[in-house]
Structure formats: structure tokens, C-alpha cells
Amino acid sequence: MEEPATRQQVVDFTNTQIAFSSKSDKDLKGQARLFKFMNNSTLVQMGSPFALLGARMQIPFIDSIIKKTIFTHFCGGETLNECQKKIDHLHKYKTFTILDYGAEGKTTEKELDETLEEFLRAISFAASNPSVPVVSVKLTALSDNYILEKWQSGESFTEEESKRWEKVLYRVNAMCEKAYHHGIKVFIDAEESWIQDTIGYLADEMMKKYNREKVCVYTTYQLYRHDHLALLQSDFEKAKREKYLLGAKLVRGAYMDKERERAKEKGYPSPIQPDRASTDRDYNEAVCFCVDNYETLAVANASHNVESNRLQAELIAERDLPRSHPHLNFCQLYGMSDNITFNLADAGFFVAKYLPYGPVREVVPYLIRRAEENASVTGDMSRELKLIMEEIKRRGL
Numbered sequence: 001m002e003e004p005a006t007r008q009q010v011v012d013f014t015n016t017q018i019a020f021s022s023k024s025d026k027d028l029k030g031q032a033r034l035f036k037f038m039n040n041s042t043l044v045q046m047g048s049p050f051a052l053l054g055a056r057m058q059i060p061f062i063d064s065i066i067k068k069t070i071f072t073h074f075c076g077g078e079t080l081n082e083c084q085k086k087i088d089h090l091h092k093y094k095t096f097t098i099l100d101y102g103a104e105g106k107t108t109e110k111e112l113d114e115t116l117e118e119f120l121r122a123i124s125f126a127a128s129n130p131s132v133p134v135v136s137v138k139l140t141a142l143s144d145n146y147i148l149e150k151w152q153s154g155e156s157f158t159e160e161e162s163k164r165w166e167k168v169l170y171r172v173n174a175m176c177e178k179a180y181h182h183g184i185k186v187f188i189d190a191e192e193s194w195i196q197d198t199i200g201y202l203a204d205e206m207m208k209k210y211n212r213e214k215v216c217v218y219t220t221y222q223l224y225r226h227d228h229l230a231l232l233q234s235d236f237e238k239a240k241r242e243k244y245l246l247g248a249k250l251v252r253g254a255y256m257d258k259e260r261e262r263a264k265e266k267g268y269p270s271p272i273q274p275d276r277a278s279t280d281r282d283y284n285e286a287v288c289f290c291v292d293n294y295e296t297l298a299v300a301n302a303s304h305n306v307e308s309n310r311l312q313a314e315l316i317a318e319r320d321l322p323r324s325h326p327h328l329n330f331c332q333l334y335g336m337s338d339n340i341t342f343n344l345a346d347a348g349f350f351v352a353k354y355l356p357y358g359p360v361r362e363v364v365p366y367l368i369r370r371a372e373e374n375a376s377v378t379g380d381m382s383r384e385l386k387l388i389m390e391e392i393k394r395r396g397l
Contacts, residue, residue, distance in 0.1 A: 010317040011347045013306050016391035018346050019339035022093045025397055032392060034073055035385040066360050070367050074335040075102070076355040080125045083357050086334070091131035094345040096352035098134040098187065098331060099126055102363030103141040109167065115141045116171045118358075120178055127182040135179065136187040136354060139199050142175070143168040148195040169202075176206040180216045185247070187300065190220035192255050193271045194262070204235070211245040215298040215327065218247030223283040224256060225271045232286055236297055249300040250286050252279055283308055291315045291328070298327040302354075304337045313349060323348040339387050 013019075020028055067078075076083030080099075087097045099122045103115045119137060126132040139148065147164050150157065157165060179186045188203040190196055203219035210216040219235070221228045232248060239246040256272055263270040273279045287308060290299035301312050309330060315321075316328055330351040332341045344351040356363055 008314075008317070010313045011310065011343050011349075013310065013339050013343050014387075015343055016339065016387055016394060019342050019387060020391045022089060022338075022342065025395060028388060028392060028395070029397065031073065032385065032388045034069060035388060038070075039382060039385055066364065066367070071360055071363065074333070074356065074367055075363055076334065076357040078357065078359050080122060080357065083355060084129075086355060087129060087131055090353055090355075093342055094351075095341055096134075096350070097129075097132045098136050098352050098354045099132060100136040100354050100356040101141070102356050102358035102366050104138045104365065105140050105145065106142075107144045109164070112142055112144070112167070112171065116174060119175050123175070123178050123182055123184050126184045132184075134185040134187055134352065136189060137175065138189045138191060139168075139172065139202060140191060140195070142171040145195060148198040151201075152195060152198045172202050172206060173209075176210050176217055180210040185216055185218065187218045187249050188220060189249075190222045190251065190253075192262075193225070193259055196222075200231075204238075207239070207247060208242060208244050211239075211247060212243070215245045215247040218249045218298065218300060220249040220251060220302075221286065222251055222253040223286055224253030224273050224279045226273050226278070226282075227271065229282040229286055229289075233289060236289075236293060240296065246297045247300075248286075248290055248297060249302050250283065250290070251302050252283060252305070280305070280307075284311055287312050288315065291319070291321075294321065294325065294327045298329070300329040300331055302331045304332055304340065306340060309340050309344065313344065313347070316349070324350045326350065336384065 023031065076086045076097075076099075083097075083099070090097055101115070101118050101122055103118070106112050106115055119135065119141075122135045126135055144164065147161060147168060150161065151165060176186055186206070188199065188206070191199060200219060203217060206217040207219065221232045223229060235248075236246050253272075259272050260270050263272075273282070283303070283305070284307070287299070287301060288311070290297055290301075291312060299312075301309060303309055312328070312330065316323060316325075321328065328350060330340075330344050330349055331354060332351075334353040334355045341351055341353060356366055
């Protein structure tokens with residue numbers, strides 16, 4: 001990756017006035033209290049099992065505490081209609097919404113069919129909202145993990161398993177087909193490596209079918225894996241040969257500890273990069289590759305890393321590309337990295353927030369991941385809290 005020795009600053013990610021302009025004084029103070037709690041790894045580790053157990057057992061007072069604190073900060077609501085207020089508020093600040101139903105890890109056919117129906121409702125809801133261009137999905141919400149893992153292993157299915165696999169194909173296609181006809185995009189999330197080849201296969205089949213004229217379906221590349229930069233490049237060449245457009249969502253990754261532990265337990269080489277510098281290098285190489293090929297490749301830069309967002313913004317500006325081009329997207333999670341999201345939006349870039357929603361018991365695993373990852377190694381929560389405190393000071397609160 002070649003970069004100019006110096007770049008002109010396109011976006012100031014330290015501008016807290018723009019970053020928190022959507023927050024009232026009361027909201028900002030509440031956010032500071034929440035982030036101070038989540039910055040304490042001991043409290044997060046102690047509280048997470050109780051939150052998970054309480055939500056699963058639907059203990060009312062635990063549900064109420066979660067809903068009034070961490071749920072409100074990171075989620076849109078329990079239903080699509082409850083999300084509308086936050087969708088409208090984001091759009092007021094030039095920011096789009098990616099709907100993310102919180103279901104994952106479903107097992108029974110009844111649960112999986114019910115989840116499909118919710119995704120279909122989300123697509124209809126998005127189609128009625130000009131500020132909601134995307135619906136995100138984890139395929140573990142549409143398939144039992146066992147089926148995904150067995151397909152990847154190459155083992156033969158039993159007759160019953162074959163029927164379940166056909167249902168998986170039906171659900172994934174039904175969702176993508178409806179999205180295609182309604183002009184909505186689908187982001188298919190990446191998951192653990194032992195089911196990711198199956199997920200990648202399903203995403204590729206949907207891209208072949210629905211990405212002929214424009215990009216409807218995106219697959220996800222985890223750049224904390226040492227093989228995913230090469231996979232992105234080979235998938236792009238394959239798409240060119242087979243005459244469809246590649247949709248690429250870029251992430252660093254979310255299962256590092258789990259991946260390394262399983263590789264050690266099973267005795268195979270870890271798929272994870274040897275260090276953070278290697279991940280950062282491959283991520284930024286991927287950003288450059290996607291911008292280089294933006295006419296036939298749509299990228300969603302789904303990062304909370306300031307430098308990776310700055311790189312894409314500067315490449316777009318240097319090449320005088322349209323900042324709102326539909327193939328040059330940025331996105332961050334709702335409730336995090338407002339300094340990135342709203343400063344990009346203010347500078348005219350196409351940026352969206354991932355807005356999870358669903359019953360509290362469904363989204364608690366997502367909320368725990370947010371708390372645990374940000375209280376431990378990433379430093380994101382410390383950065384978030386520092387910026388919030390700077391804005392509180394600027395406002396004289």
C-alpha cells in the first residue's frame with residue numbers, strides 16, 4: 001500500500017462539538033456514567049453472567065435495569081416501531097441506519113422460521129424508510145450452527161439434515177430476494193471460522209444471483225484473519241469473471257480469543273493474525289483495494305479505528321470521488337464512535353449506524369460482547385469516555 005508522505009486532513013475526528021451535537025446535556029452525562037461503569041473490567045465480568053441469566057429467565061427487575069441503561073444506549077428498541085425515533089434522530093444528523101435484529105444461535109426449525117419472518121418484516125420496514133438502506137443478518141439466526149459446521153466439514157448429511165439444509169437455502173434466499181425487489185441491501189455478517197466457509201458460500205451464491213446490476217448483498221471479511229485479504233482479492237477476481245458485483249463489508253473481527261482457544265484445543269494453526277500490527281496492515285490494504293476498484297466493488301468500512309476511517313476518507317477526497325457514492329460506505333455501531341460517525345457525516349460521506357433491536361433477552365449476548373470487548377483490550381471505551389469528558393468540559397457542565 002503506497003501512501004503520500006503527507007495527507008491533507010479531510011475529517012477532524014477530535015471535534016467533539018460535532019461528534020456529540022445530537023446529545024443533550026442530560027444524555028451526555030448519562031453516557032459518561034455508563035462508560036465509566038463499562039470501563040471497569042471487574043464490574044463487567046461480575047455483572048455479565050447475572051445479566052445473561054436474568055434476561056433468559058425474564059426476571060422483571062433485571063430486564064428493567066438493562067433496558068433503562070445499556071440497552072437504551074446501544075439498541076434501537078424491542079420492536080421495529082420503537083426504533084423509528086432513533087432512526088429519525090440519526091437522519092437529522094445526516095446518518096443512515098442499518099437494522100440489526102438481535103437474534104442469533106437459534107436451533108429449532110420453528111425458531112428459525114420465526115426469525116426469517118422478522119427479517120422479512122425488517123426489509124418491509126426499511127423499504128418504507130428512506131434513511132434505512134440496509135438490513136444486517138447473522139446466518140446463525142437462520143440455521144442451526146450444527147448444519148453450517150457439518151456442511152463445512154464435508155461430511156455427508158443424513159436425509160433429515162439434507163432437508164434442514166434445504167430450509168437454510170430457502171430462508172437465506174427468501175430474505176435476499178425480498179431485499180432485492182424492495183431496493184434494500186443485506187449485510188451478511190461473518191462468524192466463527194468453523195462455520196465461516198459455509199457462510200461465505202451462501203453469501204457468494206446470493207451475490208451471484210442478486211448483484212448483477214447493482215450491489216444488493218454484501219459478504220464480510222475479517223481482517224484479523226491472516227487469509228482474508230487474499231480472500232477479498234480472489235473473490236473480486238471471481239466476481240469479475242462471473243460478471244457480478246462484489247459487496248464487501250470490512251471488519252477486524254470479534255472472536256479472537258475463541259478462535260485461538262479452539263485452534264489450540266483441536267491442534268490446528270490459528271487463523272488469527274500474529275499481532276495487531278498485521279491486522280491493521282491488512283485492514284488498510286483492504287480499504288485501499290476496495291477504493292481502487294469502487295466502480296465494480298462496493299465497500300462498507302465497518303470500523304471503529306480512526307486511522308482506517310481516515311484513510312478511506314482521504315483516498316476518496318484525493319481522487320475527487322463522490323463522497324456520497326453508494327459503493328463507498330462507512331458504518332459504526334450505535335452508541336459507539338460518535339466522533340467517527342458524525343464527523344464523517346458532517347463532511348458529506350455516506351455513513352450509517354448499526355442499530356440492533358429485539359427483545360431484551362435476545363440482545364443481551366450482543367450487549368455483553370460490547371461491554372466485555374470495550375472493557376478489555378481494544379481501548380475503545382477509554383477513548384469514548386475521554387471524548388465525552390472533553391465535550392462535557394467544553395460545554396461547561
